Amino acid sequence: MAATKKNTYGDGVDWIRGSIIGKGGFGSVYAATLKKNTENKLRFPSVMAVKSSEVSVSTTLQKEMEIMSDLKGSPYLIECFGHEATISSDGTFLAYNLLLEYCSGGTLGERIKKSGDKGLPESEVRVYTRCIVRxxxxxxxxGYVHCDIKPDNILLVPQVNNSASFTAKICDFGLAKREVRNFKKRRITRGQNWQGTPMYLSPEAVRDNIQEAPSDIWALGCVVLKMLTGKPVWEGDTAGEIINKIGAEEELLPDIPDYLSDEAMDFIKCCLWRNPSYRFTAQILMDHPFLDGLTEDGDSYRPTARVMFDRPFLDGLSEDDDDEDSDSEDDSFGDSYCFAKAIVDDLSLYSY
Incomplete structure (x- = not known):
């Protein structure tokens, strides 16, 4: 049943549905404001985004609600305030609604388009990248994988102390799933079973239908490249052409312009290893020089604990090797990024 009016899905107990602000494969998103006489003003913000679909086809939205409940606690993921069923304005069906944080800055994709597709300033890209990584x-x-990281699934929220600057937040968890952390248990299947947007799919997703945490990191690298250049990561007139390039046996890689800073190029390369075993983790990337010195949320966050590596390229390193000279002030492996970078550089496998 098509939603032709702003209130087709009906209003909530505490909120009034406004105009539609977005539409996806799993539901439509509306702006909503609290009713003046509500007793739940402390529970809900004055303005929300309400994602709705008919109850009969709301399985994905209900799954998204469960995932967001498990992921509470990060200021870099869109906040969910709960869910509610409403009756359509004509009384013919029930609607399922997710009550979400309203992001007045729009999507990162819209922000890139506003640049005239010329790319964003690197200083701005660094801030958004740090938010996405965290x-x-x-x-x-x-234990979750997003499976559809792309500019349109990153929302921008004005910072509390500076409305001209934005915090980037990951949204749309409809394709998210539990990660299979044991590499040996990952099933390789043939045929097109991947989920997500072709432009941001990883090689292992296209070739083997494997989408785990490294696939999100690949997509992150593509998003950073898109932010910096304003151009599509892959050239191609159709989704099929793009898929063929990503899964090509000659192992093609996106073009990284040499006018980018060394830190930006290195960050992207750390994300775009075709072999997912060599791709850097989000925890390692938080320590990357590209993100140094950023304090947009009032702290200069740096992970203090050494990362627990679970990538095969680190197999065979003994604890003695890892801890050697660890007390030295000039230890070149003093943080997770430097440690991983030194090992990966030694492999000499990267093809850029």
Whole structure:
């Protein structure tokens, strides 16, 4: 049943549905405001985004609600205030509604388009990248994979102390799933079973239908490249052409312009290893020089604990090797990024 009026899905107990602000494969998103006489003003913000679909086809929205409940606690993931069923304005069906944080800055995709597709300033890209990395770190740490990281699934929220600057937040968890952390248990299947947007799919997703945490990191690298250049990561007139390039046996890689800073190029390369085993984790990337010195949320966040590596390229390293000279002030492996970078550089496998 098509939603032709702003209130087709009906109003909530405490809120009034406004105009539609977005539409996706799993539901439509509306702006909503609290009713003046509501007793739940402390529970809900004055303005929300309400994602709705008919109850009969709301399985994905209900799954999204469960995932968001598991992922509470990160300021870099969109906040969910709950869910509610409403009756359509004509009384013919029930609607399922997710009550979400309203992000007045729009999507990152819209922000890139406003640049005239010329790309955003690197200083701005660094801020958004840091937010996305920290959001992924929270997700992956909780055992989830997003499976559809792209500019249109990153929302911008004005910072509390500076309305001209934005915090980037990951949204749309409809395709998210539990991660299979044991590499040996990951099933390789043939045929097109991947989920997500072709432009941001990883090679292992296209070739083997494997989408785990490293696939999100690949997509992150593509998003950063898109932010910096304003151009599509892959050239191609159809989704099929793009898929063929990503899964090509000659192992093609996106073009990284040499006018980018060394830190930006290195960050992207750390995300775009075709072999997912060598791709850097979100925890390692938080320590990357590209993100140094950022304090948009009032702290200069740096992980203090050494990352627990679970990538095969680190197999065979003994604890003695890892801890050697660890007390030295000039230890070149003093943080997770430098440690991983030194090992990966030694492999000499990257093809850029």
């Amino acid at each position: 959001g992924l770190y929270h997700m992956h740490g909780a």
